[in-house]
Amino acid sequence: GAVVSQHPSWVICKSGTSVKIECRSLDFQATTMFWYRQFPKQSLMLMATSNEGSKATYEQGVEKDKFLINHASLTLSTLTVTSAHPEDSSFYICSARPGSRAGELFFGEGSRLTVL
């Protein structure tokens, strides 16, 4: 099946620093990618929709200035958590769909962020 890869798979940072998470579609092009966040024992919550070549669309309650999304190419979207705080500690997951396979969304392995 199609492969979506995230990097890093886990990161620990100090409060106040910024962290960048990359999401790559390895064997297909994705004009749209989705970023989710998942807190312990909870379901995935959509944060934003990343569109290649244009601004991301954020869900209600998600601060666009804090969670910067860049989708500069058809195979790469990045999520930067700026001035991270402990409450930003979470599991961040991206997803994308090959244009040729209607319906199936493929997910990355996830990136676990821990802010000290």
Place this chain on the structure above:
Amino acid sequence: DAKTTQPPSMDCAEGRAANLPCNHSTISGNEYVYWYRQIHSQGPQYIIHGLKNNETNEMASLIITEDRKSSTLILPHATLRDTAVYYCIVRVAGAGNMLTFGGGTRLMVKP
């Protein structure tokens, strides 16, 4: 997207069939039923999807009732590695449509 209702948890004996139910009574005519699963600390994995006919692939079978108000995901011979949270999602298929996750069913496969 139409809302789905799943039992929060289920147990299954290893080697037996796991039957995971999902209610989606408000599903509309152009909405598909998707199943994903999430093994602990991993991203969700696509399992299967269907519109109104039953579907089968190498992972599972999907049985959709004739009125489309409910469906059942069947893992024919559950293994310990099938222990995961299983999400039933209904949505319109199409470019750009994201998935909205509910609570899912936590399936525990026991030896």
